[in-house]
Amino acid sequence: MIHENVEQARKQGGGCPSQESREDKQKQQEQMIKDSLSRIKNKLVVLSGKGGVGKSSVSVNLAVCLANKGFKTGLMDVDLHGPSIGHMLGMNELLDMSESHKLLPKKVTDNLTAVSIQGLMQDRDQAVIWRGPAKTGMIQQFVGSVDWGDLDFLIIDAPPGTGDEPISVAQTINDAKGVIVTTPQEVALADIRKSISFCRTVKMEIMGIVENMSSFICPHCNEPVDLFKTGGGKTTAEKMGINFLGDIPFDTEVVRSGDAGEPLMLNKSDSRFAEAFNRIVDNLTSRL
Ligand SMILES: Nc1ncnc2c1ncn2[C@@H]1O[C@H](COP(=O)(O)OP(=O)(O)OP(=O)(O)O)[C@@H](O)[C@H]1O
Ligand SMILES: [Mg+2]
Ligand SMILES: [Zn+2]
Numbered sequence: 001m002i003h004e005n006v007e008q009a010r011k012q013g014g015g016c017p018s019q020e021s022r023e024d025k026q027k028q029q030e031q032m033i034k035d036s037l038s039r040i041k042n043k044l045v046v047l048s049g050k051g052g053v054g055k056s057s058v059s060v061n062l063a064v065c066l067a068n069k070g071f072k073t074g075l076m077d078v079d080l081h082g083p084s085i086g087h088m089l090g091m092n093e094l095l096d097m098s099e100s101h102k103l104l105p106k107k108v109t110d111n112l113t114a115v116s117i118q119g120l121m122q123d124r125d126q127a128v129i130w131r132g133p134a135k136t137g138m139i140q141q142f143v144g145s146v147d148w149g150d151l152d153f154l155i156i157d158a159p160p161g162t163g164d165e166p167i168s169v170a171q172t173i174n175d176a177k178g179v180i181v182t183t184p185q186e187v188a189l190a191d192i193r194k195s196i197s198f199c200r201t202v203k204m205e206i207m208g209i210v211e212n213m214s215s216f217i218c219p220h221c222n223e224p225v226d227l228f229k230t231g232g233g234k235t236t237a238e239k240m241g242i243n244f245l246g247d248i249p250f251d252t253e254v255v256r257s258g259d260a261g262e263p264l265m266l267n268k269s270d271s272r273f274a275e276a277f278n279r280i281v282d283n284l285t286s287r288l
Contacts, residue, residue, distance in 0.1 A: 032144035033172060036102075040074070040151040042288055043176040044207065045169060049194040051160035053183045054212035056084035057254055057263075059157035062179075064265035065277040066153050067112035069285075074105060074148045075114040077157035078139050078169050085157055086116030090261020095119035102147035109266070117142050136168040143172045162198040170202035177205045179245065179284075183213045184232050192236050207284060208243035209233050213250040217272055224249055224272065243287065246280040249273060 037043065046059045056077065063075040077085035086092065089108055095115060096104045103120075105113035120142060148154065156176065159165035170176065180195045192209065199206050211233030215224040227250070237244035251273045257264045264273055 029140055029144055033140065036144050036146055036148065037154075037173060037175075040148060040154045042152065043154045043156065043173050044179050044284075045156045045158050045166075045173065045176045045204065046179050046181060047158050047166060047195055047198070048160055048181045049162065049191045049198075053160075053181050054248075055160065055181050056088060056157050057258060058179075058181050058210060058212055058248065059155050060085060060088045060258075060263045061265040061273075061277050062281065063112055063114070063153070063155040064109070064263050065274075065281045066155070067109055068265070069281060071111060071152040072150060073112050074146075074151045074154045075108075075112065075157070076105075076143075076146065076154065077116050077118075078142060078165070079157060079159045080117060080135060080138070080165065081159065084116070085114055086118045088258045088261060088263055089114055089116075091116060091119065093119070098147050100147075101145075103142075103145045104147055113148070115146055132164045135165055139165065139168045140172050143169075162194055166198065167202060170199075170204050174203075177207045179207050180209045180242075181212050182209060182233050182236075184211060192240060192242075196240060196242065206242055207287065208245035209237045210245050210280060211247040214247035216250045217252075219252055222272070243283075245283045246276060248276045248280070 044062075046055050046062070048055050056079070059075060059077070063073050067073040075085060075089075089106075091106050091114065095106070098104050103115060105115040108114050117138070120138075156169060156173065158169050178195075178199045180192065180199075182192060182195075196206065198204075211231075214233070216227045217223070218225055231247075233247060234244045249272050251264065251271065253264055253271075254273065257267070264271070265277055
């Protein structure tokens with residue numbers, strides 16, 4: 001059913017032949033989204049003003065960390081462009097369907113399940129040619145189609161920037177709260193301001209800012225080395241009146257583990273990287 005609809009949406013570029021059936025479909029879809037999200041206590045959207053700052057890495061490791069602490073956690077990406085969650089968790093197959101035609105998330109650990117929007121695509125390159133309205137339809141359909149069951153947390157890896165795609169995500173999951181990821185080099189006030197103003201425009205509450213790749217963990221002695229001026233995230237958060245959730249060191253293992261499909265938090269729970277995530281999760285949960 002999904003594949004058919006996706007195919008149709010793609011051909012039509014998001015348009016639809018009859019007004020009436022479009023409204024019916026829209027209502028049906030809104031109900032599906034509501035049903036699917038109503039059993040999830042906390043929805044967190046991981047955002048950034050810019051690409052490549054580590055949203056997907058933060059989303060995956062945050063989800064693993066929450067699950068390790070005993071929270072029932074779901075993880076999803078809605079980034080139609082880069083391979084992210086699926087790749088980082090080594091999930092390459094298409095998703096399974098339940099009998100009621102809902103998508104079944106993959107079990108990662110006892111408390112963690114995940115879906116990637118790429119699990120819907122037979123052809124990974126096809127997303128690139130979709131136009132705006134078809135993408136929005138795809139995102140809505142995807143969110144409404146997953147059978148999560150009861151969850152304490154849903155972590156959503158959003159597309160980068162402040163364009164149509166992150167807006168669709170924010171509007172579809174309308175009680176989601178934002179976690180803004182930045183790096184020390186680009187803690188230019190302007191960039192965080194962009195993310196903050198995005199959240200305000202779509203009326204999304206901001207949980208706080210995370211500074212990723214803050215210091216470098218030396219692979220020889222395991223001590224942190226400041227490559228860039230760190231602490232910019234914290235200063236900027238304070239200036240903007242936003243909560244600072246914590247910083248995450250640059251760890252060479254992150255790249256390797258991401259490529260190997262096994263997030264670092266799954267294996268190295270005693271590292272500085274893991275400590276950083278534990279702190280961020282404690283900050284988050286104490287605020288919720
Ligand atoms: N703390 C970290 N230490 C080391 N490498 C990291 C860290 N965080 C992210 N990376 C690496 O940086 C690259 C970009 O990270 P990631 O894909 O998570 O960013 P993104 O914001 O999701 O990017 P995009 O905008 O393309 O979706 C990846 O190769 C990832 O392994
Ligand atoms: Mg990403
Ligand atoms: Zn060293």
